[in-house]
Each structure stands twice: as structure tokens, then as C-alpha cells.
Amino acid sequence: MPVETTGILEVMPVGRFAPSPTGRLHLGNLRTAVLAWLYARSDESPFLLRFEDLDTAAVRAEHYRTQADDLAALGLDWDEPTISQSDHLDRYRDALDRLRSADLVYPCFCSRREIREAASAPNRSHAGHHYPGTCADLDTAQRARRSEDRPAALRVRADGIRVGVIDELLGPIAIELDDFVVQRNDGTPAYHLAVVVDDAAQSVEEVVRGADLAESACRQLLLYELLDLTPRPRYVHVPLMLAANGDRLAKRHGAVSLDDRRRRGETAAEVLAFLASTIGLADPGEPITTAELRARFDRDRFREQVDRSPTLLPDDFLT
Ligand SMILES: [Zn+2]
Secondary structure, three states, X not given: OXXXXXXXXXXXXXXXXXXXXXXXXXXXXXXXXXXXXXXHXXXXXXXXXXXXXXXXXXXXXXXXXXXXXXXXHHOOOOEEEEEEHHHHHHHHHHHHHHHHHOOOEEEEOOOHHHHHHHHOOOOOOOOOOOOOOOOOOOOHHHHHHHHOOOOOEEEEOOOOOEEEEEEOOOEEEEEEOOOOEEEOOOOOEOHHHHHHHHHHHOOEEEEEEEHHHOOHHHHHHHXXXXXXXXXXXXXXXXXXXXXXXXXXXXXXXXXXXXXXXHHOOOOHHHHHHHHHHOOOOOOOOOOOOHHHHHHHOOHHHHHHHOOOOOEEEOHHHHO
């Protein structure tokens, strides 16, 4: 939290790591966590751990503990409180109510298939997951009729607005926003909404996370705007660590978790040293601790030197 001293507001940018407890953290998650920790702790800033556990079908109870244990085994620490999103449903409901009463959201009855088909229709310039606005202007009678078939998700009226952020590593990122989902049709608050509400509630001022979420920052900035939330965080989207073929790391690739690596006889310290070596923070094979990394980490030097492309782990490293 910001610390107030006599008349001066000394800003200590709060950082965080926010995993979903759906499985063991893989090496890529662990490296992102190390970087998020380094960005915060090298400035002696608070660092928070938050479990993003709203997708209850995917959450596994044991992984709150395995994930925290693995982070601690690498030498990372964090400040209290550690929160779980499932304990804060009221926050998201309040935010959704505010969007609803300002008429900034609308119910969407489309199935995934309908969206796919509408988005790829020949008269549409948007491809892929881009929502074409099918339900944006339904009247009350049409809504009532469609709600008989399926429950509605809620989408924010983004209306194709172009939103940009400046990322510390990637530079300017700007995209045209489609009307994205802020509440899923089972009533669960959607990822972008929950992240923004929590980051604001926890005064998070710097978001360090994987580069796959870079464009999410634009969607999230729109929600900061619409909900009039502060502080607006600074973004650092760090390179991903992927399998040799460019796929996200997963169990099927072999020894991807700290647990797996230990079973092959590696210590947590060796895994940390390896992760650090892949982003130029240690020499290959050089033993290193988190305390040494923190002393060595310099965000400006890192920005100048880090390879922005994903780190591909060779098959023979994992299998
Ligand atoms: Zn729709």
C-alpha cells in the first residue's frame, strides 16, 4: 500500500502474481512469477499473490497449496493478504451493477458457434473470436424471446473503440475492441472484469504477466475507464516460455513443473538458476538465489537486453 509520510505521498508501486489454481505451475508460469517478483522487490515494493479461481470447473483444491509452495521453494515471498477471487464475488457484482445502471453492458444470447459463424460471414471484416455485435440492439421483446432458449452473457459496449497502452517491454499496443464478455452466461464474472476490479481494490500499480495477455491490457484499460477505477497500472508483458513447437507448456510435454524437475533430481535452486539463465539474468550453469537476482535486477537494463521472443524449450530438455 502507498505509505504516507509527512505531507509527501511516497508511491511504492504494488506488484502481483495472479495464477489460476487449476494445476501445477509450469516453468513458464514460474519464470513469469520470478520476473513479477523481481520488478516489485527490486524496488522494495509490496508484492501480492492472488488466486484467480472463478472458473470453478477448472480449479483443483490442492493447487492453491502446490502453487504457493512452488513459489516459496524458488525463494519468492509475498505480502498479505493473499486473496482468492472466489471470496470477493460481491466486488464483481457491484462493478457489474454499475456498468448495468450506466447502460454500458447488454445481454448476449449467442452460442460460441453463432459467434464463430457471424464473425466469419463474408460481409464482416473481423475474423476469429471478434464479436460482431449481434445482440447489441435487441429490443425488450427480442431479449425476452431469446432468453427462453439460453441464459445471457453480458457484454460491454466497446463499439470498436481503439484503445492503446504503452507496455514497458513491448512498447505501444493498440487494438480495436469488440464488445467483450464481462459476465459469462453462467453468471461468473469474466476474467477482464475480475482482474481490473481486484487490481484496483488491491492498489496494484504494476502488472507483470505473460506476453499472451498483452492485448488484454487494452480491454482492461477500457474497464478502468468505464468504472472510473484507479490506480491505472503500468504494464510489463514478459516473454513466454513454450514447448519446442511453440505450444503452451503442458503435462504432455514432459517435465514441466517444479515437482517434475525434482523427480529428475534437480533442486528448486537449480530450476531457479535455469529460469534466470533463459532471460539473461544469470550465466548458464551459474548458481543463483532470489536475493542475488534481486540485487542484480535492473529494469532499465532488462528492458534493453531481454530477448522479446518466446523461449522455446527443446524436447530433450523436457522428456
Ligand atoms: Zn450475442
